[in-house]
Amino acid sequence: MKLIFEQHKEGRRGFTYEKADVPDAKPLAKKYCRKYDTNLSSVSELDVVRHYTNLSRLNFSVDTNFYPLGSCTMKYNPKFTERVASFDGFSQLHPLLPQLSGGGMLAQGALEVLYEAEKLLAEITGMAAFTTQPLAGAHGELTGAMLIAAYHKDKGARRKYVIVPDSSHGTNPASAAIAGYQVIVIPTGRDGYMDLNEYKNKLSTETAAVMLTCPDTLGIFNPHIKEIADMAHEAGALMYYDGANLNALLGKARPGDIGFDVVHINLHKTFATPHGGGGPGAGPVGVSGHLVDFLPIPRVIRRSDGTYALDYHSHKSIGYIAPFYGNFGVILKAYAYMLRLGKEGLIKAAEAAVLNANYCRARLKEHYDQTFDKACMHECVFSAARQVKNGVHALDIAKYLIDKGYHPPTVYFPMIVKEALMIEPTETESKETLDGFIDVMIEIARLAQSDPSAITRAPLNTPVKRLDETKAAREPNLRWKP
């Protein structure tokens, strides 16, 4: 498709403002003004609407396609939450209003949403308190790492290391590193769990924290989790919970009860807010009692008269990590979702998510290898190692699935599984949808033996064929030029 800039026609307008209703002011001195105009396109409103509408049709999305992208929890995003977030009372609200004197009463509804959402998240995860400020999961990790640093500093120690398993999300070591920590990576043992001996060897009084995903990125609940937490605590280290996979545990286990001290939640995963093609997300962070004082300011509090207010009085707080109170629009949708599902609904969501993943695993395990043959939780990880023998790689399988109208699973992650295919169906998909997908996966496994080129030449039904990524990286073309 043409770029919007390639549809430019001099003199055409897509939006105009009414004539200014104020008298002309003295012009701004030239030295402050731009010399060169922008090259933004001149197009009509219809040009713009048709252009972006047609672009949207080139995407797979949850509303149009099954989207079993592992670790991303692409469940259905209920429509009513979109409507709620668009209410003027929320969408038009300036974030500084409650910071004006006498302004606290101007945003009571919004503050209540934040306060109540924090409370629900705390109960769901078993943590003492939450901050809604982190703007995405990785931002939550960074916030968590800074909370951990503040905690140790307060105890008079500057610990150096953060431990992560080699199966962790890339964001975990990246977040620890930019917070100033050195990262120690623990390999996965033959049993599919983090190598406990190696962990014991590396754990020391210089360990600030152990960052884990639970269930882990193989979709497995580690039975040694309590032991790992106890050992960390004995060494004076804190336990960090990466909440990417919380969907499996709703009402079944709580990070706080397991012994985690800091938790982030991806609201755009477990709590059904749409991922928007890459964002916005939201990554609220919960902490156990001994870390509450370090949470970012301001905190939302409920006063004895039932009104809500912002509290800046925390001398141990790590400070500001976001301009305001987090991605409010996202938190609001997640709050609406939690209210709608309630206790039973949340538990049922976890159950159906785990049921769906195990159903996929059961039907596919004859056809694909599993590096670690274990019952899974909310997602199952296969390897295309068997198919690779015939020249069919995980990437080829992904492309063939696209031709068949399915968004591929996550491929090549976790890195500890060769040719990984990570399938997370989520609870909102029906048996019929899963069967359709599984049938194609089985067809791929058969074709890989009988006619591998049928897979490797995919995709054929897409707007573009396989793209030259090497060229993209070697000769970066990152913007249109006139």
Added chain:
Amino acid sequence: MSYIPHTPEDIKQMLGVIGVTGIDELFKDIPAGLRPRSFDIPAGKSEAEVTRHLCRLAAKNATHLVNFVGAGFYDHFIPAAVDAIVNRPEFYTAYTPYQPECSQGWLQAIYEYQTVICELTGLDVSNASLYDGGTALYEALMMAVRLTGRNKIIVDSGVNLIYRTMLYTYTKNLSIEFVEIPVVHGQSSRTEFGKHLDEKAAAVILQNPNFFGAVDDYSDVVEQVHKFGALAIGSFYPVSLGKLKSPGEMGFDIATGEGQSLGIPLSFGGPYLGFMSAKKELVRQMPGRIVGATVDSEGKRGFVLTLQTREQHIRREKATSNICSNEALCALRAAVFASLLGREGLKELAEHNYQKAEFAKEELSRISGVEVKRSSPTFNEFTVQLPHHADEVVYRMIDKGFACGFPLGRYYKGMDNYLLIAVTEKRTKEDILGLAGSLEAVL
């Protein structure tokens, strides 16, 4: 209600295929001792009930006030076509475009967004978005530290205090030395910069217009910064770039800013849009996703996520940033907004903001006891000195139906009587006259 489609018969069949007798068996790996100690969540509610509840909460927020509060976050008009596009589920229910063949719409839209940001800022390359203006500034700072191998950062105190505070929070455990340059008569002090600029400086951080609304031409500062081998980083208000000298024209190395003014609702603080553009030689140090154009196996143009060896999913602890999710949907808003306005619309928008703020300055300066600060030109926000504590005035003005501005005493010592007033294109002549009339009445 969990939006689960399973019938009891489905569940039975699926359990049969798995080879277990009940769903509980699927959770047997969770030891009994680790089951929740409590799960005290209220029962679920109907869609109508939840909607009613949130409708009530929305009504408790005062959005009826005529808004003159800006301070970095502005009440601009959003064309309906922007909402229509971002409300297409093919956009908002997709994930990050990892698989380019089924994400060309998103990838092309981001490529167009990157172009818009480059055009506005006059720089070469842009990424696919960051969380907000503050985190974008922090990421730019980290780029400068990596690129120069130095650790001294000189920050102008005309940079939004919230952003400065965020920078301090993020770098608390790193060995970074900050020097703050005072603002003199609303503008950054060249003499002070001269005193602190040396070979230890990794970067100088400026904002235009600055927090007080003052417009500057930083070309001279940037020239000095480059003499010492440091980077010039700025935070910019994108709507102002329809009129004001661009960061590229002033020689900045990295431009960042809050993109909220480009078609994104105020929404009580987020989701917003951090943008970043830079000179092309810095691209391999940039954080976050970047989309590039390439060709497919048949030579047809297509788009992919590129230069990914910078990123956390490949480089892990050695990545340029930990960012994964960004603010793509807000970036789409910005791209659609900019496309609708076009070159002329953007100029018109900027001009309206300037003209209306100048008109407001004239009207307010007629009020006895009110002094409009005029030591520097401004764009659409300006500072006034009041005869009383600004907090009191703001409080009284709320009763009159106005959110009349942001009291500067909250952020700056000794400025208790100062008020920061923003006038966007949305404010009519009547609004402005109303503000002046009411202000006169409450003083």
